[in-house]
Amino acid sequence: MTISTDSSIDTTMDATTEWQAANTARSALYRWFADIFARELTTTTLEQWQQNQVYESIHEAFVSLDLEEQSNRVKAAISDLNKLPKQDRALELAADFAQIFLLSGDDSAPPYASYYLSEDKHLYGEPVKQMRQFLKSQQLSLNPEFREPDDHVSVYFMVMSLWINSSNNSGSDMLTLAQEQVEFLDSALLNWLPKFNERCQRIRVQTDLYPALVALAEQFVIADREALSTLVS
Template sequence: MTPGHLSAQHYACLYSWFAGLFARELDDAQLAQLQSQDVARWFEHLAQQPTLQAGVLAARNSIAALALRRDARLELAADFAGLFLMSQNNAALPYASCYQPDQTRFNQAACAEMQILLLQAGLERDQAFREPEDHLAICLELLSHLSFAVSENSANLAACLALREKALTLLMSWLPTFTAHCIEHDGFGFYAAQSQLLLAIVGLDWAQF
């Protein structure tokens, strides 16, 4: 195994973690976790992959800057709302439909595509998460589920790998533009940095196919 190699289980954990970052405003427990030794060790592991080094550095720096920010949780909540909950202008809405040729929010085709993937994976959208299926967090939870299935050598391994490739391809069709919008519109830079690292990880994963 090469240094910094990411297994399917690594990807499963990473996708689940990023889903939590982009699903809703961070709470105090999540902020404390970001500054924990566990996350620092994750970054050390990820940084052994050359294509992830720039993203890891950006993520590390953004987390270090939180310690210098007064009322960091409230300020991050404001950043989250401004980036992900407002209009498309000066924002980075986390929906696949916003980055399709027909940029209609909650585009039915984008949601339908994700609905099919979720159905094929045997998943249902969490009713407590009141967002359409093309939300970034749902895409990442799907990838986490499929990655865990692959890591467990499921009897349906070939089907899981095929679904995983489809989900990665769908995500990579809009994640670069989403990340560019985060970088452009996130003044403090926390979510811009996390999206940079996420894009690098998804790209590394996708390159395996």
């Protein structure tokens, strides 16, 4: 029996292993953002972030992506919550969540692609149809308990998480997948996410947590897109 000494085999295996490991981390971060923007932070989650330093491990992931500045802003916002009475923190964040994401008009930042991509700012526009078609094409399904339109920002983050997991399990070609995800991020998310972030930064709220998280989310998507593009090229 002849044992191959072709180093290209080991190189390919190493690249595949690294790609799968990176995808595991990418999927987790996209899922984390999806959960954050889907609903108000609970008192339990908030206490875990503050007391058990749960965010510290997440922070390290963002530092590795050169997003330390944006993540430090989130850390500072979490720390600043200690200035509020403990019993009021979750209520203040719920009020901020409603002010930014749930109200209508110029004093909020609706988390829907249709709002930013249509001239009349109407909801349930073309992005909803496009997302439904994409979900069908990728055989992906969302939690039926999530009642928001399909162009809600959380849906885009969840789609990326599910798509990444699905591709890891199916063994899809990494270059093809990376190119497809670059195109998706460009055409479905980055064409409106910066406008959404800009609007969030202008909303007057009691705490900086949600504006900081939106700013971090935008930069995370940009960094992920750049990493995928580098891999393809």
